[in-house]
Amino acid sequence: MNLDDLRARNFVTVAQAAEFFGDCDERTVRRAIEAEQLPAVRLGTKTLIPVPPLLAFLQAPEQPAAPAPGVNPDLVAHALDLIRAGLRVLEPHLDGADVRPLNPVKDDDAAAS
Numbered sequence: 001m002n003l004d005d006l007r008a009r010n011f012v013t014v015a016q017a018a019e020f021f022g023d024c025d026e027r028t029v030r031r032a033i034e035a036e037q038l039p040a041v042r043l044g045t046k047t048l049i050p051v052p053p054l055l056a057f058l059q060a061p062e063q064p065a066a067p068a069p070g071v072n073p074d075l076v077a078h079a080l081d082l083i084r085a086g087l088r089v090l091e092p093h094l095d096g097a098d099v100r101p102l103n104p105v106k107d108d109d110a111a112a113s
Helices: 003-007 016-020 026-034 051-059 073-094 105-111
Strands: 012-013 042-043 044-049
Touching: 003 012, 003 051, 012 016, 012 026, 026 042, 026 044, 044 051
Parallel strands: none
Antiparallel strands: 012 044, 042 044
């Protein structure tokens, strides 16, 4: 399956997605679905992946996604700065505490927003 074949479809199976990714096991695709990195729907015993999100997933590393409509990138960057400042204030009080971010944000992520 090539990119044109993929674009001509609305959904692909897990096996077809794995084939499209190249040397990829179906279990890897299923793990991406379970981790909610790829959306999927169940139709009977089949798991189907909608093509538009799959195409977005494929281009994500190369091209940053456009900001969602109505989202001000400057406001997002400011909010991240406030969060980081708050963490710096709290850090001395967390000695020995097992505190881990649920979803760490890198400086590159803020710049992409």
